[in-house]
Amino acid sequence: MRNIRFHQLTLTAALSAAALFLAGCETAPTTRTIDAKGPEALNTSSINSQDWANAADQLVASLLSSNALERAPVQPAVLAVDRVINNTTLSIDTDLLIKKIRVALTQTGKVVITNTMGLGERAVVASEAAELEEMTTGKKQKLKAPNYTLYAKLIQQTDREGSKTQNTYAFQMSLVDVKTGYTVWEEERTIAKLSKRPTVGW
Amino acid sequence: MKPCLLLLAAGLLAGGCATTVNTVERAQPQAAPSYVADKRVVTDNSLAATFRVASVNQATVSGNLLKVQVAVENMKSSTKALSYKFEWVDASGMSIDSPNETWKQVRIQPRETITLSTVSINPRAVDFVLKLKE
Numbered sequence: 400m401r402n403i404r405f406h407q408l409t410l411t412a413a414l415s416a417a418a419l420f421l422a423g424c425e426t427a428p429t430t431r432t433i434d435a436k437g438p439e440a441l442n443t444s445s446i447n448s449q450d451w452a453n454a455a456d457q458l459v460a461s462l463l464s465s466n467a468l469e470r471a472p473v474q475p476a477v478l479a480v481d482r483v484i485n486n487t488t489l490s491i492d493t494d495l496l497i498k499k500i501r502v503a504l505t506q507t508g509k510v511v512i513t514n515t516m517g518l519g520e521r522a523v524v525a526s527e528a529a530e531l532e533e534m535t536t537g538k539k540q541k542l543k544a545p546n547y548t549l550y551a552k553l554i555q556q557t558d559r560e561g562s563k564t565q566n567t568y569a570f571q572m573s574l575v576d577v578k579t580g581y582t583v584w585e586e587e588r589t590i591a592k593l594s595k596r597p598t599v600g601w
Numbered sequence: 602m603k604p605c606l607l608l609l610a611a612g613l614l615a616g617g618c619a620t621t622v623n624t625v626e627r628a629q630p631q632a633a634p635s636y637v638a639d640k641r642v643v644t645d646n647s648l649a650a651t652f653r654v655a656s657v658n659q660a661t662v663s664g665n666l667l668k669v670q671v672a673v674e675n676m677k678s679s680t681k682a683l684s685y686k687f688e689w690v691d692a693s694g695m696s697i698d699s700p701n702e703t704w705k706q707v708r709i710q711p712r713e714t715i716t717l718s719t720v721s722i723n724p725r726a727v728d729f730v731l732k733l734k735e
Contacts, residue, residue: 438706449703449704459722460718460719463663463720464663464720466662503700506699507723507724508724
């Protein structure tokens, strides 16, 4: 009798310990505001907010260091943003990169960005506005042709070895002289993310 | 004697085979950098002992934009990660917000010297602050 009771107690203690172990130390979920550009931002295997800003900064620094915009026939140079091709597996809005580059280049005072060419939706709005202006004033509106177009492409390469996966994202950008068709500046910047899968699953 | 050998072996095993970076360059450099006299504020002595700021130089690009380059050396015998951020200041001492100046991270090999550089996107920038964090 005493032996059975001892076994029951042992079983209860073991079950309680297992339940506590499985439940873990539960804590209330918390949310806090962090600096999206700061070191606290989550680092994932995809492109995070810091990576976008980093890529944009490096591309803009390279373009400005090349002095390509200084050789434009007019100052500030008229720039149109052409296609941005996303060849990664990520479903992303390419404005996360392009908008940062547009903002930075506009702030330099070296370029003005035209919306009459390039990205579809904005170009339509601009041409409709020009038509409306023509109907109102009766004067043909003169649209300035861009001196340069900016073209970008995002590429992802994935390499695996054992439990390690490396995702390398390449940010390619070219500045093309509209008159000559020459590429006057080109750059490629890469960001590599190395992830390790845990060897013991839970 | 034996415990000493075991400790030595354990130390070597834990330390791994860290190799440092050797460099070769021109004995009489042709470049004439414009060095900047800098002021350093150290709040983390461990960070200052790990990373040595070797030089700071500047140039003007695209006519009127300031470019700054800082050479940093990893003084340790293992690869280290360094976070850094540049901030720009105008002639009246006001900080200039720049959308792409964020905390960035680099990994530096043992005894390797790398350069951190940036270009101000605002022509009003005359001064800079570089923040370093381990």
